[in-house]
């Protein structure tokens with residue numbers, strides 16, 4: 430499966446390509462200009478088994494808000510595009526430890542946008558990354574990929590570990606949710622004609 434998306438506004442310029450195969454791209458490259466965010470997106474790509482690139486030129490002279498939120502909007506849309514009309518697992522969950530941190534993601538990628546995440550970080554920043562943007566990132570992913578996402582930080586003290594476990598568990602859950610299965614799209618409603 431492959432999804433490709435470009436988005437241009439006065440605040441950000443974004444190009445994303447995601448591919449579940451590893452023939453053309455062997456990993457997910459990320460260049461957003463925010464070091465810790467790239468670290469998280471590359472990690473997400475590895476756990477989600479998605480290869481390709483995320484290229485972002487954002488208005489970082491303002492702050493990181495537009496860049497992180499718009500990247501998530503584009504990433505969510507690319508995921509939606511990738512699974513469109515494909516029969517996937519749809520439901521998945523993943524629990525990831527990272528040292529003392531333990532995070533659980535439960536996802537339904539069946540077309541219902543909803544986010545449940547209410548963890549409050551202790552630190553304001555990890556490098557140049559604003560920790561309050563994690564909520565905005567997750568909300569934009571849920572809305573634009575039309576997924577229901579519940580993320581619970583079950584344990585944890587270190588915000589770097591907790592954030593990394595969030596991105597890893599989200600990635601691993603998405604990897605399982607987008608696994609192609611035989612047969613009809615898994616819904617009791619049937620296909621919506623548009």
Ligand SMILES: [Mn+2]
Nearest residue numbers: 468589590593
């Ligand atoms: Mn790390």
